[in-house]
Amino acid sequence: MAVSHVEGHSAQTALAHHFDNMEQQREAGSIGMWVFLVQEIMFFGALFLAYSIFRAKFPEAFAAASNHLDIKLGAINTVVLIVSSLTMALAVYYAQVGNRRMQVIFLTITLLLGLTFLGIKAIEYREKYVDNLIPGSLIAGHPFNPNLEELRLPANASVHNVEMFYWIYFAMTGLHALHMIIGVGILAYLIFQARKGRYTPEYHSPVEISGLYWHFVDIVWIFLFPLLYLLGRHIGGGH
Amino acid sequence: MSEHIVQRKVYFAIFGALMVFTALTVLAAFQDLDRFFPGANTVLALTIAVIKATLVVLFFMHVRYSSRLIWVIVVAGIFWLGIMFVFTISDYLTRPSGLSP
Numbered sequence: 378m379a380v381s382h383v384e385g386h387s388a389q390t391a392l393a394h395h396f397d398n399m400e401q402q403r404e405a406g407s408i409g410m411w412v413f414l415v416q417e418i419m420f421f422g423a424l425f426l427a428y429s430i431f432r433a434k435f436p437e438a439f440a441a442a443s444n445h446l447d448i449k450l451g452a453i454n455t456v457v458l459i460v461s462s463l464t465m466a467l468a469v470y471y472a473q474v475g476n477r478r479m480q481v482i483f484l485t486i487t488l489l490l491g492l493t494f495l496g497i498k499a500i501e502y503r504e505k506y507v508d509n510l511i512p513g514s515l516i517a518g519h520p521f522n523p524n525l526e527e528l529r530l531p532a533n534a535s536v537h538n539v540e541m542f543y544w545i546y547f548a549m550t551g552l553h554a555l556h557m558i559i560g561v562g563i564l565a566y567l568i569f570q571a572r573k574g575r576y577t578p579e580y581h582s583p584v585e586i587s588g589l590y591w592h593f594v595d596i597v598w599i600f601l602f603p604l605l606y607l608l609g610r611h612i613g614g615g616h
Numbered sequence: 617m618s619e620h621i622v623q624r625k626v627y628f629a630i631f632g633a634l635m636v637f638t639a640l641t642v643l644a645a646f647q648d649l650d651r652f653f654p655g656a657n658t659v660l661a662l663t664i665a666v667i668k669a670t671l672v673v674l675f676f677m678h679v680r681y682s683s684r685l686i687w688v689i690v691v692a693g694i695f696w697l698g699i700m701f702v703f704t705i706s707d708y709l710t711r712p713s714g715l716s717p
Contacts, residue, residue, distance in 0.1 A: 400619075403619060404683060404685075407682070407686060408685060408686060408689065411686055411689045411690065412689060414693070415689060415690075415692065415693035415696075418693045418694070418696075418697055419693070419696060419697065419700070422697045422700055422701075423700070426700060426701055426704055429701070429705070430704070430705070430708060430715065433715040434715055434716065448642070452638070452642055455638055456635070456638065459631065459634045459635065459638065460631075462631075462634075462672065462676055463627055463628070463630075463631040463676075465676075466622075466627045466675075466676045467624065467627060470621065470622065470624060470627070473619065473621045474621065585678075588676075588677070589677050592672050592673075592676045592677045593677075595672060595676075596668075596669045596672050596673070599665050599668045599669055599672070600665050600669070602641075603641050603645065603661035603662070603664070603665055604661070604665075607641065607642065607645035607661055608645075608657075608658065608661075610645040610646050611645060611646060611647060611648040611649065611650065611657050612648070612650075
């Protein structure tokens with residue numbers, strides 16, 4: 378513990394007693410978040426696996442269902458999330474160099490981009506509700522009942538498998554959106570703490586590991602966008 | 617080993633690459649690549665997604681500058697994901713109905 382004397386006051390107070398030094402504490406935080414993210418990889422991985430199997434079994438129905446999704450909104454949301462990953466990375470950078478003002482600005486931009494994503498997602502969900510594409514009979518008076526002419530479903534494909542696509546679509550994008558909502562909550566907490574000057578070049582692990590989480594959620598969308606929105610575009614249809 | 621601070625220009629370069637790949641994946645989706653071989657569109661879309669994810673993991677998530685232990689954790693996660701996919705799909709493919717309806 379003699380080392381902490383030379384590391385200065387701020388380092389000393391930020392160091393939890395069960396760590397030898399700041400470096401070990403920082404590393405432990407990152408490892409903890411990465412172990413959690415590995416669990417998240419398996420969690421989303423199971424859904425991607427279910428998607429892969431059913432898409433392989435029912436390619437025509439999945440392509441027709443996918444072509445009904447709004448590719449413009451999907452692409453805009455992809456851009457929104459990538460920009461938010463950049464601003465999150467910059468927020469981490471400004472925490473590392475100790476620029477509190479810029480750190481708060483970039484955390485706030487990231488939060489606003491997260492809300493933009495969720496807003497666009499809500500518009501998309503509403504469109505699916507209006508078109509009676511919510512699978513099953515989850516909402517009274519709005520059972521799954523697509524407009525078959527608009528779907529342009531090939532004769533060998535079943536509308537039940539279109540419904541299956543929408544189950545997977547809502548399960549995957551819904552869980553992704555839930556992660557976004559949690560991320561926005563984490564960002565609000567970080568902004569609150571950052572404004573008080575809680576994070577310094579010596580201690581900013583919460584910003585760093587929240588960044589890891591935010592980027593992971595971005596990666597999930599990087600796979601969801603082509604798999605859900607783009608899979609059937611080359612075989613006609615879409616709008 | 618002290619913390620490596622990634623310079624801003626690295627983040628901007630990665631961001632630019634992610635944008636280019638996003639545009640590329642949308643443009644490619646509207647071309648009929650399946651005439652080259654069945655599933656070519658999907659293969660290209662997934663290849664682009666994997667490249668984008670790798671850039672995010674290595675640079676935005678700092679894995680390129682992280683300790684060996686973090687590398688092991690990341691690779692283990694991807695490896696186990698591979699096991700789940702390979703074992704499940706090989707099971708489907710070795711049954712009489714296979715992956716057809």
